[in-house]
Amino acid sequence: MIDAPPHAELSDQAAYAAAVQLAADAAAAYYGQGDSPLDDDAYDQLVRGIAAYEREHPEQVLPASPTGKVAGGAVVGDVPHTVPMLSLDNVFGPEDLADWAASLERRLGRTVTAWSVEPKLDGLAISARYRGGRLVQLVTRGDGSAGEDVSHAIGTVVGLPDRLADPVTVELRGEVMMTTEQFEQACAKRQAHDGSTFANPRSAAAGTLRAQDRPYVCELTFFGYGALPGPDDDSEPAARLRELPHSEIMTWVAGQGVQTTAATPVAGVVATSLEQVQERVEQIAAERAELPFGIDGIVIKCDLAADQEKAGFSSRAPRWAIAYKLPAVEKITKLLGVEWNTGRTGVIAPRAVLEPVTLDGSIVTYATLHNVADITRRGLMLGDSVVVYKAGDVIPRVESPVVHLRTGGEQPIAFPEVCPSCGDAIDKSQERWRCVRGRACRAIASISYAVGRDQLDIEGLADNRIQQLLDAGLITDFADLFTVTREQLLGLERMGETSTDKLLAAIERAKDRPLSRVFCALGVRGTGRSMSRRIARHFGAMQAIRDADAEALQVVDGIGPEKAPLVVAELAELGELIDKLIAAGVNMTEPGAVTAVAGAAEPASAELPLAGMSVVVTGAMSGPLEALSRNEVNELIERAGGKASSSVSAKTSLLVAGDKAGAKRTKAEGLGVRIVAPDEFAQMVGRFL
Numbered sequence: 165m166i167d168a169p170p171h172a173e174l175s176d177q178a179a180y181a182a183a184v185q186l187a188a189d190a191a192a193a194y195y196g197q198g199d200s201p202l203d204d205d206a207y208d209q210l211v212r213g214i215a216a217y218e219r220e221h222p223e224q225v226l227p228a229s230p231t232g233k234v235a236g237g238a239v240v241g242d243v244p245h246t247v248p249m250l251s252l253d254n255v256f257g258p259e260d261l262a263d264w265a266a267s268l269e270r271r272l273g274r275t276v277t278a279w280s281v282e283p284k285l286d287g288l289a290i291s292a293r294y295r296g297g298r299l300v301q302l303v304t305r306g307d308g309s310a311g312e313d314v315s316h317a318i319g320t321v322v323g324l325p326d327r328l329a330d331p332v333t334v335e336l337r338g339e340v341m342m343t344t345e346q347f348e349q350a351c352a353k354r355q356a357h358d359g360s361t362f363a364n365p366r367s368a369a370a371g372t373l374r375a376q377d378r379p380y381v382c383e384l385t386f387f388g389y390g391a392l393p394g395p396d397d398d399s400e401p402a403a404r405l406r407e408l409p410h411s412e413i414m415t416w417v418a419g420q421g422v423q424t425t426a427a428t429p430v431a432g433v434v435a436t437s438l439e440q441v442q443e444r445v446e447q448i449a450a451e452r453a454e455l456p457f458g459i460d461g462i463v464i465k466c467d468l469a470a471d472q473e474k475a476g477f478s479s480r481a482p483r484w485a486i487a488y489k490l491p492a493v494e495k496i497t498k499l500l501g502v503e504w505n506t507g508r509t510g511v512i513a514p515r516a517v518l519e520p521v522t523l524d525g526s527i528v529t530y531a532t533l534h535n536v537a538d539i540t541r542r543g544l545m546l547g548d549s550v551v552v553y554k555a556g557d558v559i560p561r562v563e564s565p566v567v568h569l570r571t572g573g574e575q576p577i578a579f580p581e582v583c584p585s586c587g588d589a590i591d592k593s594q595e596r597w598r599c600v601r602g603r604a605c606r607a608i609a610s611i612s613y614a615v616g617r618d619q620l621d622i623e624g625l626a627d628n629r630i631q632q633l634l635d636a637g638l639i640t641d642f643a644d645l646f647t648v649t650r651e652q653l654l655g656l657e658r659m660g661e662t663s664t665d666k667l668l669a670a671i672e673r674a675k676d677r678p679l680s681r682v683f684c685a686l687g688v689r690g691t692g693r694s695m696s697r698r699i700a701r702h703f704g705a706m707q708a709i710r711d712a713d714a715e716a717l718q719v720v721d722g723i724g725p726e727k728a729p730l731v732v733a734e735l736a737e738l739g740e741l742i743d744k745l746i747a748a749g750v751n752m753t754e755p756g757a758v759t760a761v762a763g764a765a766e767p768a769s770a771e772l773p774l775a776g777m778s779v780v781v782t783g784a785m786s787g788p789l790e791a792l793s794r795n796e797v798n799e800l801i802e803r804a805g806g807k808a809s810s811s812v813s814a815k816t817s818l819l820v821a822g823d824k825a826g827a828k829r830t831k832a833e834g835l836g837v838r839i840v841a842p843d844e845f846a847q848m849v850g851r852f853l
């Protein structure tokens with residue numbers, strides 16, 4: 165998954181001592197207020213460098229060194245743990261994992277027949293002590309042998325009930341964290357209070373858990389991953405907890421009303437071979453970007469109590485468990501500049517220029533900044549150290565400035581005074597600034613989008629040709645294309661008879677595109693290809709869409725109360741363009757869709773072959789589907805009554821897997837989703853091809 169990671173090179177004793185000091189300071193900040201100057205990758209590299217130096221110079225090891233400790237630099241509390249709360253050793257890929265498992269099995273003298281595989285939650289470890297079924301104390305991990313009492317947080321942690329289902333005395337262990345939503349709420353509260361925000365969900369959770377006298381309360385989330393009976397408890401339930409496999413302990417924990425990951429897409433599973441472990445690792449990794457909470461790896465544990473007991477512990481970590489690290493998705497880097505660009509709808513969007521960083525396997529140099537209000541809210545400045553986030557296919561984004569790393573040399577970010585594309589004025593009445601010329605400002609971009617393969621599909625209209633038509637004053641928008649004459653085209657440079665006739669024929673064909681594509685070509689903000697198809701299928705005709713008010717639009721899947729009025733406003737703005745299209749004879753209906761009467765249900769579609777099915781397509785298509793673009797396959801799915809989706813989940817009914825189908829196939833297999841080859845699928849939907 166990732167290569168064995170690099171480490172800091174320490175050349176001499178002074179460099180070593182400085183590194184130890186830096187690591188200790190960083191760890192103290194990390195485990196304390198959550199305001200470390202280093203991101204996790206940088207910290208881990210530093211510690212690996214320290215460890216490498218210590219291997220060469222064992223006589224120079226300093227007592228403050230973080231190596232071999234549970235949490236070098238953590239605030240040590242005064243509440244002793246009944247059983248030490250340890251850290252986890254790491255592996256970084258399949259070979260590493262196999263090596264670790266082999267050495268563990270040598271130690272055990274037998275094969276491990278059951279592994280439990282669960283997400284490594286990116287928060288803080290906590291011990292929750294229940295007496296007679298009542299939550300009486302919360303303790304942090306501290307240095308592993310004693311932690312701090314944070315019982316003041318009782319009542320603010322979702323998933324950690326005050327009372328268990330049974331009146332048992334037990335210590336639950338798990339992770340305290342913030343979901344994405346809780347994090348955003350926490351940032352908003354802090355912003356309102358003192359104008360600052362939290363760097364990331366993990367440090368927000370750390371700071372919040374320890375905060376005692378904040379004037380505002382932020383909600384936290386708990387996920388359990390272990391349960392320990394009291395050390396001297398020899399009751400029947402306690403005895404059972406000592407003997408149950410880890411997986412069954414977790415079922416018991418959930419049964420007590422405590423949150424575990426069981427109900428999430430990354431639920432813990434039991435694997436009976438390393439291949440199965442690796443498969444689950446990949447499935448969890450594939451889910452990561454879409455989870456509503458952060459994970460930074462996968463934890464693999466011996467499931468059986470007997471294996472755990474025999475393997476035992478080192479001073480730092482259990483020998484029966486390992487953390488399979490995933491690549492970092494968040495790093496600290498410098499904000500070098502902000503660029504402003506006008507998009508095809510006239511929206512003026514800022515983009516962050518970053519000092520390049522590697523995130524989740526790729527190099528990131530640009531990240532989104534949303535809009536002016538967002539920049540102001542986050543208090544960003546040029547030259548700031550910023551936390552940048554990217555996972556999977558998501559567009560990298562700047563999360564927040566790391567305020568305590570400011571040097572004083574940071575500069576305010578200048579906002580544009582005029583449209584960066586045409587120099588005209590800016591309409592600042594909405595959060596998203598827009599050029600007053602709207603779509604006309606970037607006519608070339610909106611026309612180019614409209615004639616693209618997935619919209620009107622007009623061949624022979626490259627950007628330079630569109631520019632030529634604009635410059636000659638023959639068109640101002642894409643509707644004008646339908647009224648351009650042969651003579652006008654022939655009058656242009658580099659336009660011969662053949663290419664003119666070809667282009668005219670392509671434009672003529674474009675008049676017959678289904679409504680879904682014509683609607684998509686309009687480029688209504690917030691409606692892409694699949695949304696356009698849903699709208700077209702629901703309303704059946706352009707007139708019905710134009711007649712719809714915000715409430716009527718919300719019947720369409722994916723249009724909420726926020727988006728609906730925007731779509732209505734955009735359609736009004738596009739009214740003239742739509743009228744021109746109608747006048748030119750462009751098709752305005754969706755074949756197969758029944759025009760919806762206001763308030764009526766979706767047309768009956770139960771007889772369609774994919775009725776009620778959610779279908780995902782992956783890999784290369786072959787046979788009758790070979791010539792279709794992905795968008796055309798999705799259109800086909802929807803004509804046949806199904807719903808096209810891009811990611812596999814428990815809700816997926818069918819995966820069409822062609823050649824080179826990778827992660828989606830593995831995931832579908834893991835979830836037991838039905839998988840068909842392109843040929844078989846073509847047969848299923850034959851009459852819609």
Ligand SMILES: NC(=O)c1ccc[n+]([C@@H]2O[C@H](COP(=O)([O-])OP(=O)(O)OC[C@H]3O[C@@H](n4cnc5c(N)ncnc54)[C@H](O)[C@@H]3O)[C@@H](O)[C@H]2O)c1
Nearest residue numbers: 190191194200202203204207251252284285288289389463
């Ligand atoms: N940025 C910094 O300055 C800085 C400083 C210190 C540590 N760190 C980061 O912290 C990490 C090391 O910290 P660590 O020792 O606290 O822990 P760790 O994250 O490497 O592993 C142990 C922890 O994993 C957690 N965990 C999550 N899911 C679990 C599950 N399903 N089962 C069991 N445990 C689970 C537990 O809290 C446990 O304490 C490093 O990777 C480092 O990047 C960063």
Ligand SMILES: [Zn+2]
Nearest residue numbers: 583586599605
């Ligand atoms: Zn402009």
